Amino acid sequence: MAGKVVLHGMWASPYSNRVELALKVKGIEYEFVEEDLTNKSETLLRYNPVHKKVPVLVHDGKPIAESLVIIEYIDETWTDGPRLLPQDPYERAKVRFWAGFCQQQLFEAIITVVKTDGEAQERAVKEVHEKLKVLEEGIKGNYPEGSLFVNGDSVGLLDIVVHSILGAHKVHEEVLGVKFLDPEKYPRVTSWVTALTEFPLVKEAAPPHEKMVGFLQFFRARALKSATA
Amino acid sequence: MAEEVILLDDFWSSMFGMRCRIALAEKGVKYEYKEEDLRKKSDLLLQMNPIHKKIPVLVHNGRPVCESLVILQYIDETWPGKCSLLPSDPYQRAQARFWADYVDKKFSDLGRKICTAKGEEQEVAKKELIDSLKLLEGELGDKPFFGGEMLGFVDLAIVPFYTYFLAYETCGNFSIEVECPNFIAWTKRCLEIESVSKSLADPQKVYGFVLHLKKVNGIE
Numbered sequence: 396m397a398g399k400v401v402l403h404g405m406w407a408s409p410y411s412n413r414v415e416l417a418l419k420v421k422g423i424e425y426e427f428v429e430e431d432l433t434n435k436s437e438t439l440l441r442y443n444p445v446h447k448k449v450p451v452l453v454h455d456g457k458p459i460a461e462s463l464v465i466i467e468y469i470d471e472t473w474t475d476g477p478r479l480l481p482q483d484p485y486e487r488a489k490v491r492f493w494a495g496f497c498q499q500q501l502f503e504a505i506i507t508v509v510k511t512d513g514e515a516q517e518r519a520v521k522e523v524h525e526k527l528k529v530l531e532e533g534i535k536g537n538y539p540e541g542s543l544f545v546n547g548d549s550v551g552l553l554d555i556v557v558h559s560i561l562g563a564h565k566v567h568e569e570v571l572g573v574k575f576l577d578p579e580k581y582p583r584v585t586s587w588v589t590a591l592t593e594f595p596l597v598k599e600a601a602p603p604h605e606k607m608v609g610f611l612q613f614f615r616a617r618a619l620k621s622a623t624a
Numbered sequence: 625m626a627e628e629v630i631l632l633d634d635f636w637s638s639m640f641g642m643r644c645r646i647a648l649a650e651k652g653v654k655y656e657y658k659e660e661d662l663r664k665k666s667d668l669l670l671q672m673n674p675i676h677k678k679i680p681v682l683v684h685n686g687r688p689v690c691e692s693l694v695i696l697q698y699i700d701e702t703w704p705g706k707c708s709l710l711p712s713d714p715y716q717r718a719q720a721r722f723w724a725d726y727v728d729k730k731f732s733d734l735g736r737k738i739c740t741a742k743g744e745e746q747e748v749a750k751k752e753l754i755d756s757l758k759l760l761e762g763e764l765g766d767k768p769f770f771g772g773e774m775l776g777f778v779d780l781a782i783v784p785f786y787t788y789f790l791a792y793e794t795c796g797n798f799s800i801e802v803e804c805p806n807f808i809a810w811t812k813r814c815l816e817i818e819s820v821s822k823s824l825a826d827p828q829k830v831y832g833f834v835l836h837l838k839k840v841n842g843i844e
Contacts, residue, residue: 445726445759457715464721471714484701485687491694496675529675 398455400425403439405432406602407610409502409559410462411450416555417466419596421476463494466552477549489537490545494556496533501526502560508571509611510618520573524580531581540583543590550594557584558591566607570615629655630683632669634662637833639732640692641680642784642823647699649819650707650775693724696780709777723763723770724781730756731785739795739834740843750796757804764806768813775817783820786811790827791834 402418402425404411418425430439430449442451442458451458452465454472459465470479480487504526507519538545544554561584564576578585591597631648633641648655660669660679672688673681682689682698689698700709710717734756737749760782764770770778789800801808814820838844 445722454715459715459718459722461722461725464718464725467721468714468718471717484698485684485689487701488689488694488698491697492689492691495691495694533675 399453401428401453402426402450403428403430403436403442403453404450405430407607407614408432408449409563410448412600413462413555413559414450414452414465414469415600416550416558416597417469417479417552419600420479420550420555421469421473423469423473463498463552463556466555470552477546477551479546479551479555481546481551490551490553493530493533493537493545494553496526497530497553497556497560501530505560505567505575508567508573509615510622512619523575527575527581527584531584534583534587544587544594550591550597554587554591557588558597561588562592562597562601563607563611564588566604566611569608570611628683628685629653630658631655632658632660632666632672632681632683633679634660636825636829637662638679639784639787642787642825643692643780644680644682644695644699645823646775646780646783646819647696647709649823650709650780651699651703652706653699653703693728693781696777700777707774709771709775709780711771711776720770720777723760723778726756727760727778727781727785735785735788735792738792740838740841746796750798753792754800754803757800757807761804761806764810769810775814775820779814783811783814784824786814787825787827787830788834791831794831795834 400418400423402411402414404415404427406429415427428436428438430436432449435447439449439451440447442453443449443460446460448460450462450465451460452468453459454468459468466479480490501523504519504522508516508523511519534545542548544550546552546554550558561576564574568574576585576588592601629648631641631644633644645657658666658668660666662679665677668683669679669681670677672683673679673690676690678690680690680692680695682695684698684702689695696709710720730752734749734753738746738753741749767773769775770782793800815824
């Protein structure tokens, strides 16, 4: 499939990382443009006037925004190479449902833990555990054990989304002092995330632990400061 | 195997259920409609959507699909051929998914604020809604529908919110038609289509429902 591919993203953005991983799994060559989110480029604002956010994939000059929309576009456009979504409509519905759940419920709860302290943070931590419990039950019920990832032997959309949210669990532990991935409470989710972080493409692309810790500390400090302002 | 399609839904209030009803009607899929009383959820609902305990739920041959936009895509992929909801070109599909996602992110929250907030908060929400509708007008352009010549994914995603406009306008004391005539012209075109007009709740009843909810929650 010809055509120039440019990804406007940011190294620490989980949304941006998702798209990069999808491109790598498909073996698509792309140019990465690192955006300064405190000083957004004209180009970014032109390509994503509605949300003004990363990631934006530009294929042959045509922009696509929203990470999950982008990943489905990638899967539908580059059809040789591993599939990112299954073929069967019911299986596709399951992937979309769980990706939506992880994004809207689990991820939002984790962000709240990062951005708050005291009682508000305690409540948010409790919520993360509730969501993880739901995810654990959901994966057990919907995906029998046997394959490494939900998508089989290669990562797909749901694997990619879960990695973008839980892959940094060690960073969360260090910065927040909270351990989310308890292998006793959430055995399937924990083994799944471990397999994801060990997957060669994922491992190669992962930013260094210390750099992520530094970024999350900065992000949290900024959020706490603006909350009290 | 005989095909069994059930839609668990709540006719009066759910915009998300309306989306699914239009899609099933457009595709000519025969289904059994099961009305849910959201104050007293049925065993079937709790079994089929244990996670969110919400409607709509499409149950196809015993297997549940939840979340309206996921359901729409499932319907489109399972019953292809008639009335495609999503275009065939991947870039156009991506644009359709983007705009449906935009509507989900914006409208529910804004609508709620317009109906329940007061003063500055309400004014800000009204302005944001009008700005969003104008943005959608721009996206529609000269086309009869967001899907082009026929109804598509984005049309189905948006049109049920129209049933709440009377409630928004009355609570917020403003006219959406005055601010966004092209948007209202589009809703009128949609309402001429049987699958839409039969699937949408009556705005008067919806307004009554909003007033009831406000009363029950102690909001003036």
